[in-house]
Amino acid sequence: MSLERPDTVDDGAVERTPDELEALLGDLVVDRDDHLNAPGFVIRPDTVQETLSILKEQAGYDHLSVVSAQEYENRYESIYHLKKFDDPTQEVSVVVPADKDNPVSESAEPVFRTADWHEREAYDLIGVEYDGHPDLRRILLPETWQGHPLSMDYDKDRPQIATLPEHANPLQEHHKDAESDTMFLNIGPHHPATHGVLHLKTTLDGEQVVDVEPDIGYLHRSEEQMAQNGTYRHQIMPYPDRWDYISAGLLNEWAYARAAEDLADIEVPEYAQVIRTMGAEMCRIAAHMLALATFALDINGDFTATFMYAINDRERVQNLLEDLTGQRLMFNYFRLGGVVWDLPEPREEFFSNTRDFLDQLPESIEEYHNLITSNEIFQMRTIDTGVLPPEVAKNYGATGPVARGSGVDYDLRRDDPYGYYDELDWDVVTEDGCDNFSRLLVRMREVEESAKIIEQCVDLLEDWPEDERNIQANVPRTLRPDDDTEIYRAVEGAKGELGIYIRADGTDKPARFKIRSPCFSNLQTLPEMANGEYIPDVVAALGSLDIVLGEVDR
Amino acid sequence: MGTAPAQLFPEFLVDAFGIDSVLGDVVASLIGAALVANIILAFSGVAGPWAKRKITAAFTDRIAVDRIGPYGLLIIPAAAVQLLAKELIIPEGVDRPTWDLAPIVLPASAMLGFSVIPMGRIGPLNIHLADPEAGLALVFAFASIASVSLVMAGYASNNKYSLLGGLRAVAQNLAYEIPLIVTAMSVVIFAGTLQISGVVGAQTGTLVTIAGVSIPSWYAFVNPFAFVLFLTANMAEIGRNPFDIPEAPTEIVAGYQTEYSSAYFVLFYLGEFVHIFLGGAILTVTFLGGASGPGPESISFIWFVVKVWGFFLFTQWARAAIPRVRIDQLIEIGWKGMLVLSFANLVLTAVIVGVIA
Numbered sequence: 001m002s003l004e005r006p007d008t009v010d011d012g013a014v015e016r017t018p019d020e021l022e023a024l025l026g027d028l029v030v031d032r033d034d035h036l037n038a039p040g041f042v043i044r045p046d047t048v049q050e051t052l053s054i055l056k057e058q059a060g061y062d063h064l065s066v067v068s069a070q071e072y073e074n075r076y077e078s079i080y081h082l083k084k085f086d087d088p089t090q091e092v093s094v095v096v097p098a099d100k101d102n103p104v105s106e107s108a109e110p111v112f113r114t115a116d117w118h119e120r121e122a123y124d125l126i127g128v129e130y131d132g133h134p135d136l137r138r139i140l141l142p143e144t145w146q147g148h149p150l151s152m153d154y155d156k157d158r159p160q161i162a163t164l165p166e167h168a169n170p171l172q173e174h175h176k177d178a179e180s181d182t183m184f185l186n187i188g189p190h191h192p193a194t195h196g197v198l199h200l201k202t203t204l205d206g207e208q209v210v211d212v213e214p215d216i217g218y219l220h221r222s223e224e225q226m227a228q229n230g231t232y233r234h235q236i237m238p239y240p241d242r243w244d245y246i247s248a249g250l251l252n253e254w255a256y257a258r259a260a261e262d263l264a265d266i267e268v269p270e271y272a273q274v275i276r277t278m279g280a281e282m283c284r285i286a287a288h289m290l291a292l293a294t295f296a297l298d299i300n301g302d303f304t305a306t307f308m309y310a311i312n313d314r315e316r317v318q319n320l321l322e323d324l325t326g327q328r329l330m331f332n333y334f335r336l337g338g339v340v341w342d343l344p345e346p347r348e349e350f351f352s353n354t355r356d357f358l359d360q361l362p363e364s365i366e367e368y369h370n371l372i373t374s375n376e377i378f379q380m381r382t383i384d385t386g387v388l389p390p391e392v393a394k395n396y397g398a399t400g401p402v403a404r405g406s407g408v409d410y411d412l413r414r415d416d417p418y419g420y421y422d423e424l425d426w427d428v429v430t431e432d433g434c435d436n437f438s439r440l441l442v443r444m445r446e447v448e449e450s451a452k453i454i455e456q457c458v459d460l461l462e463d464w465p466e467d468e469r470n471i472q473a474n475v476p477r478t479l480r481p482d483d484d485t486e487i488y489r490a491v492e493g494a495k496g497e498l499g500i501y502i503r504a505d506g507t508d509k510p511a512r513f514k515i516r517s518p519c520f521s522n523l524q525t526l527p528e529m530a531n532g533e534y535i536p537d538v539v540a541a542l543g544s545l546d547i548v549l550g551e552v553d554r
Numbered sequence: 555m556g557t558a559p560a561q562l563f564p565e566f567l568v569d570a571f572g573i574d575s576v577l578g579d580v581v582a583s584l585i586g587a588a589l590v591a592n593i594i595l596a597f598s599g600v601a602g603p604w605a606k607r608k609i610t611a612a613f614t615d616r617i618a619v620d621r622i623g624p625y626g627l628l629i630i631p632a633a634a635v636q637l638l639a640k641e642l643i644i645p646e647g648v649d650r651p652t653w654d655l656a657p658i659v660l661p662a663s664a665m666l667g668f669s670v671i672p673m674g675r676i677g678p679l680n681i682h683l684a685d686p687e688a689g690l691a692l693v694f695a696f697a698s699i700a701s702v703s704l705v706m707a708g709y710a711s712n713n714k715y716s717l718l719g720g721l722r723a724v725a726q727n728l729a730y731e732i733p734l735i736v737t738a739m740s741v742v743i744f745a746g747t748l749q750i751s752g753v754v755g756a757q758t759g760t761l762v763t764i765a766g767v768s769i770p771s772w773y774a775f776v777n778p779f780a781f782v783l784f785l786t787a788n789m790a791e792i793g794r795n796p797f798d799i800p801e802a803p804t805e806i807v808a809g810y811q812t813e814y815s816s817a818y819f820v821l822f823y824l825g826e827f828v829h830i831f832l833g834g835a836i837l838t839v840t841f842l843g844g845a846s847g848p849g850p851e852s853i854s855f856i857w858f859v860v861k862v863w864g865f866f867l868f869t870q871w872a873r874a875a876i877p878r879v880r881i882d883q884l885i886e887i888g889w890k891g892m893l894v895l896s897f898a899n900l901v902l903t904a905v906i907v908g909v910i911a
Contacts, residue, residue: 303873
């Protein structure tokens with residue numbers, strides 16, 4: 001089996017029982033609040049940094065997946081979901097209650113850089129204030145927004161009127177003092193290289209970037225709140241398709257399916273798991289093809305042939321997905337406990353189409369290598385630009401091809417197996433270059449691995465006995481998970497760790513639905529990659545991050 | 555081969571109509587200029603809205619324009635109407651006379667370059683307006699004016715992207731103009747003249763005959779090294795991949811032309827296309843034997859068209875396939891690589907010509 005991870009035994013990898021952890025933290029723990037996925041330790045709001053430091057440095061929890069905040073009747077609460085990059089099945093939640101009237105909690109930013117944006121989001125949407133945060137501003141909503149939309153006393157009818165002088169126009173600020181000879185440049189919100197509505201506040205010294213600050217939120221659609229207003233059983237599943245809408249739909253659906261199925265204790269039939277695995281990997285190929293295509297646009301300029309070739313290949317896999325799900329963009333194919341329908345009839349045709357695609361794929365990949373990765377100019381442009389050292393990547397919570405391009409061997413499909421992945425033969429791809437080129441190579445090689453997975457799934461499905469083709473488990477019409485059960489579950493999306501935190505309150509709708517978007521965390525690393533480089537390198541770095549603003553802003 | 559000095563086109567008109575006076579010269583020159591200008595405009599008109607799309611589509615497995623007219627050819631008038639009908643948006647704070655002049659200077663400078671290019675014959679007509687003794691120097695001078703236009707546009711637009719584009723254009727042209735001209739000088743050393751008809755005339759002989767196929771003594775065959783150098787520098791001069799840095803749409807939006815719309819936009823694009831054709835024409839006369847080719851002399855215009863369009867095709871091919879270099883890398887290539895190589899080529903050529911010939 002190729003899924004065995006190489007033995008890297010260090011202190012961090014040693015698994016500690018919850019009680020050992022509690023002993024390690026000692027007086028810091030004031031209570032226990034275990035979640036379905038992990039032990040939870042309640043701590044005082046002024047000991048966040050101390051607790052997280054101990055967990056990070058002494059117990060090896062080096063990955064802050066997400067910070068999810070919420071408001072209760074009597075308190076605010078921030079939860080730090082910690083994992084290990086070496087073994088993401090070892091999880092721990094640090095629960096930080098904050099005062100209802102004065103919700104102040106210590107910032108985790110000095111311990112985990114990734115907390116910067118996550119805490120800004122929690123402040124923006126829920127209203128928890130983080131003491132010691134370097135830059136506690138709103139992140140998704142405009143600076144002038146009144147109220148915190150996910151807090152309990154939020155008045156949605158209150159008019160959001162900001163007078164013109166109040167309404168800071170980020171494009172018109174005067175960024176010049178007498179001393180400086182730098183130039184401030186707004187890249188975006190509408191710019192050919194931002195792949196969506198992203199605004200990069202860039203300070204230039206000539207052509208060199210002194211500072212770049214991503215300004216996000218232009219595509220914020222209240223996805224979390226919409227999910228909180230939908231019932232578990234049917235009304236939430238269509239939303240994930242709209243996060244990473246670049247054909248990664250099934251991967252996103254799986255994130256919700258996994259969290260909700262574990263929450264409601266639903267067993268998915270094996271046959272459905274194989275179909276899910278196959279569909280998800282098709283989505284990954286489609287998503288990576290688009291990443292490759294747009295990266296070629298960024299490096300080669302428009303009119304590049306690589307873009308159209310990759311779009312063409314994506315089209316072929318898109319056709320397969322259309323056959324499978326009936327949709328081309330918003331698949332809505334997964335159901336809790338299975339998938340919505342079986343493979344299309346005639347099955348032989350679907351299998352042969354899939355095999356045709358897989359047979360042609362190596363040739364295409366060869367062509368991409370000829371066109372871009374083996375081109376000297378392309379290498380000149382991408383090797384050693386946009387460098388992201390592995391330690392920095394981990395500190396920022398980067399996952400997916402971005403982390404694997406920096407040599408961080410972290411892939412939830414292998415490390416925290418779900419679906420049918422641990423039964424199949426495939427490899428996790430990593431590259432040690434840490435640069436734009438490595439991230440591209442990781443994606444190209446992952447396409448090959450995905451093809452291997454699809455091929456094995458097709459083999460399995462072809463031979464599956466007809467009377468055992470169970471696509472759907474028995475799931476109650478209405479799901480009401482027990483009150484106050486909480487879970488955080490993640491899958492390996494196209495861009496990295498896509499996780500969902502759900503708190504159930506005994507009703508048929510989630511009380512809190514938090515999305516951990518890989519793009520959100522990955523985008524945070526952009527300044528690390530871009531500062532000191534040239535404008536074209538910023539564009540290349542952004543392209544190699546492969547962000548989808550629908551997922552960044554949710 | 556080897557013909558008597560050909561009669562220039564205006565002279566032909568003067569003779570044909572018997573208008574041998576100062577006024578007659580002026581009228582004949584204007585008619586000649588109108589003909590050449592229309593040939594070039596027709597090239598650009600076909601290239602911009604139609605050929606470019608078709609060529610790019612062929613490279614990228616697409617079909618491109620095919621809805622209007624045979625092979626989609628009527629897209630040309632349709633695009634003309636569409637582009638001219640657009641509103642001309644004049645941004646606040648643009649530096650008015652400069653901003654308006656820039657889109658005129660670019661096509662005008664490139665068109666001027668064609669005044670000294672011998673474009674071959676159609677029947678008795680020798681399409682060649684003027685043949686000054688310093689023709690080659692003149693054509694490079696005209697071609698270089700383009701950079702001035704780019705700087706004007708970049709600086710006058712009151713837009714940071716335009717400014718960056720303008721600055722890049724200057725840096726790029728400085729880095730490439732010198733290798734370009736120095737490489738062209740090696741041709742001058744071979745030909746012993748700056749007069750373009752002389753340079754073309756010097757390439758009419760046969761270099762070598764292999765198995766019955768005679769290879770003409772075009773400088774591309776005589777000195778392939780200089781040809782490659784010149785071709786590369788020429789790509790930078792006309793700003794096409796891998797050197798489309800002043801525009802670089804995915805980096806600085808559209809560089810110097812970000813703020814231009816409607817007729818000004820058309821003029822810029824016209825200028826760019828004329829510039830590509832001028833680059834092709836310069837390459838043709840200096841390295842590809844001008845308008846010469848198989849068949850009778852009277853159809854040599856066809857060969858000229860083939861060669862210039864061949865160069866255009868090459869630029870589009872590069873555009874579809876080659877990544878763009880970064881501005882600092884380009885300057886390094888220009889000053890540290892091309893400049894040294896072009897001088898080495900010049901000295902070597904001088905030594906060879908001086909010792910052997």
